[in-house]
Amino acid sequence: MPNDARHAEGPAADGVAAASAFDRLGGEPALRPIIEDFVAQMVDDAMIGFHFAGVDRQQLAQREYEMSAALLGADVVYRGRPIRDVHASRPIFGGQFMRRRELLRLALVRGGAPDDVVAMLLAHVDRLRPLVTQEAGSSCLGGADVGPLLVSVPGRSAATAAEDPAA
Numbered sequence: 001m002p003n004d005a006r007h008a009e010g011p012a013a014d015g016v017a018a019a020s021a022f023d024r025l026g027g028e029p030a031l032r033p034i035i036e037d038f039v040a041q042m043v044d045d046a047m048i049g050f051h052f053a054g055v056d057r058q059q060l061a062q063r064e065y066e067m068s069a070a071l072l073g074a075d076v077v078y079r080g081r082p083i084r085d086v087h088a089s090r091p092i093f094g095g096q097f098m099r100r101r102e103l104l105r106l107a108l109v110r111g112g113a114p115d116d117v118v119a120m121l122l123a124h125v126d127r128l129r130p131l132v133t134q135e136a137g138s139s140c141l142g143g144a145d146v147g148p149l150l151v152s153v154p155g156r157s158a159a160t161a162a163e164d165p166a167a
């Protein structure tokens with residue numbers, strides 16, 4: 001199957017076309033249920049499920065499938081909106097981003113995805129992070145981004161206490 005779009009990694013050293021990550025995963029019969037599982041977990045999740053209230057779950061699963069399949073080398077086109085535009089209207093915390101990432105990882109592991117395929121998809125998620133959330137940390141409260149916790153101690157200003165907790 002030379003130069004097939006699904007074999008975008010090019011021919012292997014022995015002249016045989018290398019299987020795409022999509023093929024090694026098991027193709028559509030393997031990826032579809034993984035994405036269904038991932039989306040089901042996401043929309044029901046106690047931490048991030050509320051974001052998906054009113055969202056068409058079937059359509060979301062289709063778009064997520066397209067994105068992952070294309071990334072893994074399948075002859076599939078992502079037909080969704082640009083990732084920045086999709087998420088621009090909702091503030092997403094770093095911890096929520098990491099929660100989605102973990103739900104994806106767990107669904108891939110449950111679905112028997114090879115380690116390198118899991119790594120490819122998670123690396124893709126990490127590259128897209130700046131388009132989804134501006135938060136650098138993984139906390140839902142802003143974490144290190146908001147600086148040290150301010151404590152109120154009678155007789156001392158909060159700023160002093162934060163700078164020198166031992167003072």
Ligand code: HEM
Pocket residue numbers: 048051052055056059060063064067079080081082083086087092096097098100124125126128129132
């Ligand atoms: C790199 C990380 C992410 C990727 C690759 C991603 C990918 C996608 C894709 C492909 C869609 C469908 C777009 C469409 O229908 O045109 C979507 C929609 C959505 N995503 Fe994400 N997403 C990410 C992170 C997140 C996070 C962290 C949250 C919230 C915790 C989130 C919440 C949503 C919601 C609520 C929708 C539906 C928007 C709507 O239909 O109005 N996403 N995402």
